[in-house]
Amino acid sequence: MNRRVFRRVKSNAMTGVLMACVLAAVLPLLWILGTLVLKGAGSLSLDFFTKMPAPAGETGGGVANAIVGTLLMVGAACLIGIPVGIGAGVFASEYPRNRLSIVSRFVADVLNGTPSIVIGVFAWTWIVAKQKHFSGFAGSAALAILMVPMVMRTTEEIIKLVPHSLREAALALGYQRWRTTLQIVLLTALPGILTGALLAVARVAGETAPLLFTALGSQYMGTNLNQPMASLPLTVYTYATGPYEQWHRYAWAAALVLILLVFVLSLGARLATRRMARLGG
Amino acid sequence: MAPLMTGEAPIAPVAVRPRMETDKLSAMYGRFTAVKNVSVGFAPNQVHALIGPSGCGKSTFLRTLNRMHEMSEGGWITGRVLLDGEDVYASRVSAMQLRKRVGMVFQRPTPFPTMTIFGNVAAGMKVSGRMKGAALHDKVQHALEQAGLWSEVKDRLHQSAMALSGGQQQRLCIARTIAPAPEVVLLDEPTSALDPQGTQRIEELLYQLKRDFTIVIVTHNMQQAARVSDTTSFFYMGTLVETGATRQIFTAPREEKTEAYITGRFG
Numbered sequence: 326m327n328r329r330v331f332r333r334v335k336s337n338a339m340t341g342v343l344m345a346c347v348l349a350a351v352l353p354l355l356w357i358l359g360t361l362v363l364k365g366a367g368s369l370s371l372d373f374f375t376k377m378p379a380p381a382g383e384t385g386g387g388v389a390n391a392i393v394g395t396l397l398m399v400g401a402a403c404l405i406g407i408p409v410g411i412g413a414g415v416f417a418s419e420y421p422r423n424r425l426s427i428v429s430r431f432v433a434d435v436l437n438g439t440p441s442i443v444i445g446v447f448a449w450t451w452i453v454a455k456q457k458h459f460s461g462f463a464g465s466a467a468l469a470i471l472m473v474p475m476v477m478r479t480t481e482e483i484i485k486l487v488p489h490s491l492r493e494a495a496l497a498l499g500y501q502r503w504r505t506t507l508q509i510v511l512l513t514a515l516p517g518i519l520t521g522a523l524l525a526v527a528r529v530a531g532e533t534a535p536l537l538f539t540a541l542g543s544q545y546m547g548t549n550l551n552q553p554m555a556s557l558p559l560t561v562y563t564y565a566t567g568p569y570e571q572w573h574r575y576a577w578a579a580a581l582v583l584i585l586l587v588f589v590l591s592l593g594a595r596l597a598t599r600r601m602a603r604l605g606g
Numbered sequence: 607m608a609p610l611m612t613g614e615a616p617i618a619p620v621a622v623r624p625r626m627e628t629d630k631l632s633a634m635y636g637r638f639t640a641v642k643n644v645s646v647g648f649a650p651n652q653v654h655a656l657i658g659p660s661g662c663g664k665s666t667f668l669r670t671l672n673r674m675h676e677m678s679e680g681g682w683i684t685g686r687v688l689l690d691g692e693d694v695y696a697s698r699v700s701a702m703q704l705r706k707r708v709g710m711v712f713q714r715p716t717p718f719p720t721m722t723i724f725g726n727v728a729a730g731m732k733v734s735g736r737m738k739g740a741a742l743h744d745k746v747q748h749a750l751e752q753a754g755l756w757s758e759v760k761d762r763l764h765q766s767a768m769a770l771s772g773g774q775q776q777r778l779c780i781a782r783t784i785a786p787a788p789e790v791v792l793l794d795e796p797t798s799a800l801d802p803q804g805t806q807r808i809e810e811l812l813y814q815l816k817r818d819f820t821i822v823i824v825t826h827n828m829q830q831a832a833r834v835s836d837t838t839s840f841f842y843m844g845t846l847v848e849t850g851a852t853r854q855i856f857t858a859p860r861e862e863k864t865e866a867y868i869t870g871r872f873g
Contacts, residue, residue, distance in 0.1 A: 488716070490712055490713075490714055490716045491716055491718065491719075493674065493677070493712065493716075494712060494716040494718070494779070495718070495729075496674065496677060496705070497672060497674055497705055497709065497710040497712075497783075498705065498706075498709070498729060498730040498733060498782065498783070498786075499702045499703070499705040499706040499730060499733055499734070499786070500702070500733050501702055504733065509718055509720075512720045513718070513719055513720050515720075
């Protein structure tokens with residue numbers, strides 16, 4: 326075989342292998358989405374979003390309390406987890422060889438690999454057991470603990486991508502160090518940091534294990550973070566493992582809503598950061 | 607002391623008091639000495655070129671003049687740097703205040719990506735806080751005019767600076783540096799990332815800028831030094847080998863090392 330033909334065949338074969346890999350990566354995702362839509366979309370109605378759960382065995386009702394609970398708990402987790410994570414990431418990138426940075430980087434990596442149920446047990450021990458009752462706040466705390474190391478490490482990595490020359494240019498203009506870090510480095514890295522924070526939000530929004538013995542779940546509408554609280558992942562878990570046919574359908578629908586929620590969040594943040602990057606300060 | 611505008615005419619070093627000078631200045635990184643015992647003066651409203659092979663300490667020397675050297679890992683100095691006769695390393699002098707009087711332009715264009723063209727030029731003035739509105743706009747326009755960029759960007763002041771070409775970005779950085787009206791402008795190989803056309807624009811610009819500023823430029827390009835500067839200092843292995851009027855350095859160097867370098871025998 327002529328060399329040029331051989332090269333072309335080899336190139337096409339490798340391209341084929343890579344395309345197969347892409348398909349293998351994307352197919353399961355499409356399959357999951359497709360299954361969710363097929364099995365869950367039928368149960369979606371206005372009632373599903375606005376009504377409370379029906380008593381066991383009865384038809385109708387919705388998961389309004391779980392949607393509210395998830396939004397509240399994830400929101401509270403963000404309020405704690407994102408600022409702490411970004412702050413820690415800024416510190417670690419500003420003082421890369423500081424002992425505290427080295428230790429916290431290591432701890433963050435370990436925490437990132439820790440099963441989330443362990444975090445749940447931790448939150449149970451230190452919040453639920455001390456307070457002697459389950460609460461949405463304990464759930465938020467567990468989610469926040471999960472978020473901090475993720476946000477910290479992405480923040481640090483994104484800030485490292487900001488060219489050193491930008492920092493020098495700001496300093497050479499007479500910027501103080503804190504101003505350089507905040508107004509030049511952090512602002513330049515902001516779209517990336519927000520994307521990282523959003524990935525963390527999306528990840529914890531679907532967490533079930535740390536909520537099982539912290540927020541517990543609830544049949545009632547509650548906005549008090551000091552009470553047990555319902556959430557979408559817990560609803561999926563309860564309904565999917567329950568005995569009723571309607572529960573199973575609702576579990577699919579709740580899972581679909583959860584995914585849509587995450588999807589809308591990512592899309593919103595993506596658009597917001599893009600607009601911010603375009604306009605500038 | 608009218609500044610000499612003839613470019614290549616030799617200047618009398620005693621006639622003018624230097625705007626900036628160093629006195630037995632050494633610059634270290636930890637225990638490594640990059641610049642050794644350099645004493646040199648820069649007369650006002652002139653372009654001073656620093657030349658020498660890579661690693662000769664010319665950039666480090668430049669960075670001691672606006673105290674950027676101390677921001678480098680392990681950077682410290684001995685000796686003195688004087689601006690209008692005042693030691694810039696004196697404990698009462700803040701590096702931030704100094705850098706408003708001694709601006710710097712870097713090798714690669716570094717516009718702030720989150721800011722508009724206007725915002726970039728205004729950045730150095732905003733950092734001191736007070737300037738706003740029409741006064742700020744006038745200063746920005748003036749700086750862009752001085753940098754020869756106004757006509758190219760006046761209709762898109764509020765667009766991102768990242769859309770400009772490399773040469774335009776570098777002139778924007780020059781505008782940003784001169785906008786707060788420093789006395790001295792330091793340029794660290796400002797054209798090494800630019801194409802010939804961009805380089806030519808900057809070289810022409812230097813000729814205009816020396817009316818308002820004292821300019822110190824590091825360049826690895828000897829032709830550039832010969833074209834743009836009034837005085838030239840040749841650095842080798844961290845020491846200042848020779849300094850003098852550019853024409854003298856390039857036509858009748860006193861030191862053998864200088865001659866070897868400018869005739870291309872090493873470096």
